[in-house]
Amino acid sequence: MNSTDPFSGVRHQVDAELALALAHSTERDQHASWYREFGSTLEEYTRQHLDSRPGFFVLAGLDHLTEEQARGFTVAVSRLTGDLLPQDGHGALLRDVRDRGVKLGEGATGRYSDSRQGGSLHTDAAHRPGRLPDVFALFCHRQARSGGALVTVHVSDLLELLADHPEELAALRLPVHFDTRDDAPGFPLTVRRPVLEFSGGRERVYYLRDYIEIGHGHPGIPPLSKDQIKALDLLDELLDRRDLQTHARLAPGEMIFIDNRSIVHGRTPFEDDGPAGGGRLLLRTWIGLPQQQPAGTAR
Template sequence: MTSTTDPAFMSGPSAWRGDELSRSTEWIHHLTVAEREELEVLGRAFVADDPDLRTVTAADYPLDACRALNEECARQMDSGRGFILVRGLRTDEYGDEVAAAIFFVMGLHLGQPIAQNQMGDLLDHVVATSNKTMDDKTALPSRVRDRLPFHSDSSDVVALMCLRGSKSGGASSLVSGTTIYNEIVRRRPDLAPLLLEPFHFDWRRQDPDAPAETYTSPIVSLVDGVLSTYAGMSMIFTAQEYPSVPRLTPDQVEVLHLFDEISQEPGLAIDMDFQPGDVQWLLNYAALHSRTSFEDHPEPERRRHLLRLWLKRDAGRPLVPRFGKHVVVMGEPSAPAQDGGRFSIKDAVQVNDSWGN
């Protein structure tokens, strides 16, 4: 395994532009009748069985009609464009419990669900339970209506299922990490190698109970010709508030701002207006994700509501040592599970309205 610091343009299916990709529907898989019916049968069985979400396995709910779909989702994440949208579930016909069960079963076949909060929840919610804005340091990004900056999550795979859309806005935005890197190489080849060096990320801001203030990771891993990204510029800048963290150099500040500016340039990202039943699978190392700001319906039961899974997945991807949020052992909670963890699908699908307020 060899790594490199020589800036060079990277090619391949993960180097896409949103304005080009959005002209086609190649990134959308429309379920066949057989696939949809199988998932609905499995979802209803899952709800009836009510297994412990911490111990249930893919083997407990085997796929037949959906095997090709599962293989395509895996291929697109591991060696394709890095994401795929699956469309065609009729969630309005069978409600949130069955929908959540279908989502969880699909996730079991693509990786191992991991904890998303200190309570150990394996299924989490992206829903505005707070009127805070992202200017508030206590705001939880998944529980506000603001636009989010492009970033990577703390897992190999992040997946979203849309239960209900917003009144307006709230598009899911993805941008290719490879394309951003290529643009930096084109414009500032002198700065590009800095992305392969470790940066301090604010661990305490992400996890209030974290045992240390920061962890370090490069933004770009380039090994054996495979480029991966891990980004969250706001967490790098807030880490500068800790006296123990080395000060960023002017060149580092410049390349961080350039990375962020390029990610937001018109045409680079692809925006998806989620429809109820849509499921998005994303490999965190291939693309960054964001969300546009949105307005909710006034009725609480109609508010924008997505389910989220974080998966541990061996994508066969070579990475430099200590890349990403390596301080957390995937497959285990970042802190011991506390009272309040929800490990029944019937409980997990219910929104904790106090979380993030």
């Protein structure tokens, strides 16, 4: 995507009164016509923008929402899109993406979303056991003073280039161990899955190189093979190619939905002025899309 504004054509304005209604919506509102109609609109955006290129869309015009209202809106709209999935061992459905003064992989639980680092392009939840999000959403409530632009690469572009490297492509389809970034008692240290997988009639990608390397550093976990390291190095080279990347900076009051099945993403490093203004704050949800029933299945 070569547009100077990658969100052009996929940015959709939300009526201010509708946004407030969604921010304060209750279970009773799920039966209201306006609520169902917006759900149908989101289904159309998903079909139009996520199930094909570019793999993301943006809701805009939400900068009038307070932080509390933004939280309510983010949860309500995510629920209209699909099933909200927990983001940690405590079942949190909404996570603050902010600088918590740690680095990626630091300590037992240091996450990308807790740092101000850039690079390390990845998919969300590749390290989590169980059902993985098909989509994730980010509501930008406060943006950083500088940096923090979203970086995306589409899996179809990667596969087109990997076709010329069949050995590396085959290695990327072998399972690897992702560190789960969770030290809760009884929680597994790693989860096994491939980087690339043909699943549900489409190619799906799971990736965060740092978590793979940490996972394979645990006692009892075999080290990555030379072929796997070569394949991961090639994938990182492709992800670092500027001609394959889309860069865009969310503005306060914009909410992006990203296809976690086909988009590898990251950000540029960011800087903030300090705690006085609260610092960069994005609100994140993980969403499982409704499962399509096979033809002839009883409803």
